[in-house]
Amino acid sequence: MSIYFLANARIVDGTSAEPGAPVGVVIENDVIRDVSATAKAPEGATVIDLTGKFLMPGLIDAHVHINAIDASLARCAQLPNSLVMARSMKLLGEMLGRGFTTVRDVGGAEHGQVLAVEEGLFDSPRLVIAGKALSQSGGHCDFRGPFDSNPPTTSTKLGALGRLCDGVPEVRKAAREEIKNGARFIKIMANGGVASPTDPIHFLGFSREEITAIVEEARNAGTYVSAHLYTDEGIRRAVECGVHSLEHCNLITEETARFAAEQGAVAVPTLVTYDKLSSEGEALGIGAEAVGKVDDVRLAGMESLSRMHKAGLPMAYGSDLLGAMHRHQSEEFVIRGRVLPAQLVIASATHIAAKLCRMEGKIGTVAPGAFADLIVVDGNPLEDLSLLTFQGRHLSLIMKGGKVIKRA
Numbered sequence: 001m002s003i004y005f006l007a008n009a010r011i012v013d014g015t016s017a018e019p020g021a022p023v024g025v026v027i028e029n030d031v032i033r034d035v036s037a038t039a040k041a042p043e044g045a046t047v048i049d050l051t052g053k054f055l056m057p058g059l060i061d062a063h064v065h066i067n068a069i070d071a072s073l074a075r076c077a078q079l080p081n082s083l084v085m086a087r088s089m090k091l092l093g094e095m096l097g098r099g100f101t102t103v104r105d106v107g108g109a110e111h112g113q114v115l116a117v118e119e120g121l122f123d124s125p126r127l128v129i130a131g132k133a134l135s136q137s138g139g140h141c142d143f144r145g146p147f148d149s150n151p152p153t154t155s156t157k158l159g160a161l162g163r164l165c166d167g168v169p170e171v172r173k174a175a176r177e178e179i180k181n182g183a184r185f186i187k188i189m190a191n192g193g194v195a196s197p198t199d200p201i202h203f204l205g206f207s208r209e210e211i212t213a214i215v216e217e218a219r220n221a222g223t224y225v226s227a228h229l230y231t232d233e234g235i236r237r238a239v240e241c242g243v244h245s246l247e248h249c250n251l252i253t254e255e256t257a258r259f260a261a262e263q264g265a266v267a268v269p270t271l272v273t274y275d276k277l278s279s280e281g282e283a284l285g286i287g288a289e290a291v292g293k294v295d296d297v298r299l300a301g302m303e304s305l306s307r308m309h310k311a312g313l314p315m316a317y318g319s320d321l322l323g324a325m326h327r328h329q330s331e332e333f334v335i336r337g338r339v340l341p342a343q344l345v346i347a348s349a350t351h352i353a354a355k356l357c358r359m360e361g362k363i364g365t366v367a368p369g370a371f372a373d374l375i376v377v378d379g380n381p382l383e384d385l386s387l388l389t390f391q392g393r394h395l396s397l398i399m400k401g402g403k404v405i406k407r408a
């Protein structure tokens with residue numbers, strides 16, 4: 001049995017605007033056993049003194065694509081599965097090195113990858129996956145141009161973001177298959193997208209009947225639907241149809257944000273990806289037309305944060321980066337910190353994201369019974385969110401499930 005005792009731990013977890021008073025934390029194997037001012041080091045424990053440092057639950061990124069190992073999603077779907085798997089393993093190791101101990105994949109990941117992580121074959125964050133995202137023909141997972149009438153690339157490729165389905169019977173079947181294949185929730189593309197060639201941002205993906213049918217299938221399986229969304233019209237329609245997790249939301253109005261909050265929905269902004277697509281996208285070969293679409297959503301994004309905040313709509317952390325741009329994963333903290341209180345920004349990557357992963361109490365918290373997914377920060381992130389950037393340079397300890405990943 002491995003036992004750790006973290007002494008003088010001041011906890012920063014997004015539930016308070018100030019770090020907690022120093023406590024002791026007892027870790028037994030993969031679980032936290034005790035968190036209290038009176039906790040003592042058990043016999044045989046490895047003691048780590050955190051005086052002058054700050055303890056956080058491992059971070060959670062609620063919007064990633066672990067198989068988006070190339071800036072071009074169309075190219076990802078062409079690559080051999082073996083290469084995609086190898087590159088995604090590297091990517092996952094790097095995410096863990098930035099302090100992300102859980103990531104929610106919103107399109108592309110397969111259950112075999114979840115099993116490989118659970119078997120401990122390589123260092124990786126925990127995975128909560130949607131399987132292949134559902135898209136209509138001509139929607140955000142259709143990478144065929146206007147003169148390409150060939151059948152779409154097969155969705156069985158590991159690097160494919162999603163699958164195409166049209167009409168109520170097909171979307172029900174697709175949702176059922178993804179759930180059978182190990183999806184923990186269902187992802188749909190309900191607005192146009194930046195990376196797909198024939199759907200401007202304002203396009204609505206799927207009919208109301210189709211979305212409602214998918215929501216019913218998800219609920220039948222005890223879970224929820226997450227939707228790719230930009231426009232206010234698209235977001236309102238999705239919430240009316242019962243969609244729970246609202247990705248991006250760049251063009252949301254305060255009124256719709258309030259409606260979404262009343263319905264218990266959660267937003268997952270992903271501002272860093274538009275920043276990087278705009279500055280690096282063309283050099284990485286994603287095409288001028290896609291880069292042109294970025295500004296339609298990039299500039300409105302910052303205002304969307306304050307609107308959602310005012311409306312009381314909870315926001316989870318999301319990055320949504322592709323290929324080499326993944327290295328900017330932690331910069332979303334700093335971008336949001338320009339508009340939102342640091343406490344809320346931290347909460348987005350702890351308890352709010354944990355709830356969206358349906359792992360409340362298990363991740364995103366430093367509490368008895370939770371997994372020992374922990375990071376130690378050299379300074380107070382409530383005062384300086386950029387301590388969470390720089391590829392984990394300011395993290396002196398990263399632990400996942402009681403296993404020390406990094407100790408500086």
Ligand SMILES: [Zn+2]
Binds near residue numbers: 065
């Ligand atoms: Zn995405």
